[in-house]
Every structure is written in C-alpha cells, then in structure tokens.
Amino acid sequence: MSETIHEVEQRLRREHTIGDVLQEYPDAAPLLTEKGIHCVGCHVSPFETLEEGFRSHGMSEEEIDAVLSDVNEKLDATLKNKPAHAPTVCSGDPSLEVSCGAVEKVIELMRKENKDTTKTALRIAVLPGGCSGMTYDFSFDTEGKQENDKVIEKDGLTVLVDNKSLEILDGSRIDYMETLHGAGFVVKNPQAKGGCGCGKSFN
Numbered sequence: 001m002s003e004t005i006h007e008v009e010q011r012l013r014r015e016h017t018i019g020d021v022l023q024e025y026p027d028a029a030p031l032l033t034e035k036g037i038h039c040v041g042c043h044v045s046p047f048e049t050l051e052e053g054f055r056s057h058g059m060s061e062e063e064i065d066a067v068l069s070d071v072n073e074k075l076d077a078t079l080k081n082k083p084a085h086a087p088t089v090c091s092g093d094p095s096l097e098v099s100c101g102a103v104e105k106v107i108e109l110m111r112k113e114n115k116d117t118t119k120t121a122l123r124i125a126v127l128p129g130g131c132s133g134m135t136y137d138f139s140f141d142t143e144g145k146q147e148n149d150k151v152i153e154k155d156g157l158t159v160l161v162d163n164k165s166l167e168i169l170d171g172s173r174i175d176y177m178e179t180l181h182g183a184g185f186v187v188k189n190p191q192a193k194g195g196c197g198c199g200k201s202f203n
Contacts, residue, residue, distance in 0.1 A: 008076045012068055014051035019186060021050065022177060027078050031071045096124075096152060096161060096169050102176040102185060103157045115140060121158040124174070126165040134168070136187050 011025055021028050037053055054064045106122050123141040126134055141160055145151055150166050152159040161169065172189040
C-alpha cells in the first residue's frame, strides 16, 4: 500500500518582511515566538525580513532553514485545519490602497469619538518633518473635499488625499497592524528610499 506524501506549502520565506508575514499569516506569530523570534512583536521589526530577524538572533544558515521548515509545516497544518471563510472583498483605488483592516479601524475610531461616519473623512497627507525628513499625517476631516483633493471611497470610508501628497503616496498601501508591543497604521510606500523605525517618517 503506497504512502501518501503530504506536500507542505512554503508560505514563509527568508525575503518576506515580518510585517508582511503578520499581515498575511497572523497564525505564524506564536509559531515564530516559540522559536525565540520575539522581534515579531517589536515596533521596528515589521520592516525587517525574516532572514534579518533570524540573523539578529545569531542563527546559522542551517538553523534558519530548519526553523523555516518547521514553522511552515506547523503553519500549513494550522491553516488547512481551519474552516473555510468567504474572502473579504474590498473596493479601492490603484493609486493608494487602504487595507480592509485599516478601514475597519478608522471607522471604529470615528465611532469612539462620536463622529458621523457619513460626514467624516480620513485625510492622509505627506508633510515635511519627522526624523527622516517627511512624515505621514492622518486626521479626521469634516470640511469635505477641497479643490486639489483626490477622493477614494472604500467600504463606507471616504479617504481624502491632496494631489501633491498622492504623488508621493502613489502605489502605497495603508495597513493597520497589531503587535505584542503596540498597534498603529503602517504605510508601505514603494517610493520611500528609507524610513525610521516608527513607520511614520521617511525620505
């Protein structure tokens, strides 16, 4: 009788950033911390690759391969045993993507501040300042669209971005991330040359 070989999907790879892993595979966080990779909860580490995180813990090439293999195997089993759910479909704009999690969090914050979500928008701007030269600014806007604003509608949330800021944010993704040491909005900007560990300042 032939034995069935179970092929493990290699979801986690060396080049993946810790932020991307936590966003796409939150079930991987406890598996990584079990291996002593506690940087998954650090506010700086979301921009580190898994390989950089492993090396900062003094792991050799063989140890990195062994940890990735073991974590991928456990993650594969965890995900395949989970009940299937319909995917969340989110509308958006190709120039600036706002994740479903970020939208949900903004609406939650609006309600906590007793703001009318139908009359309040999230304004995102890029301003001079911060430890790396420029900084992302998030605020609630009740004044409405201005002449030079781009309006992005997504799942009940209105996002306003002035044209100058949108040029700098073009192709970016806004996420909301929760880690062991805190939570906040993270901007993944392909145009940024470098950034600060705070995730809000860049150049």
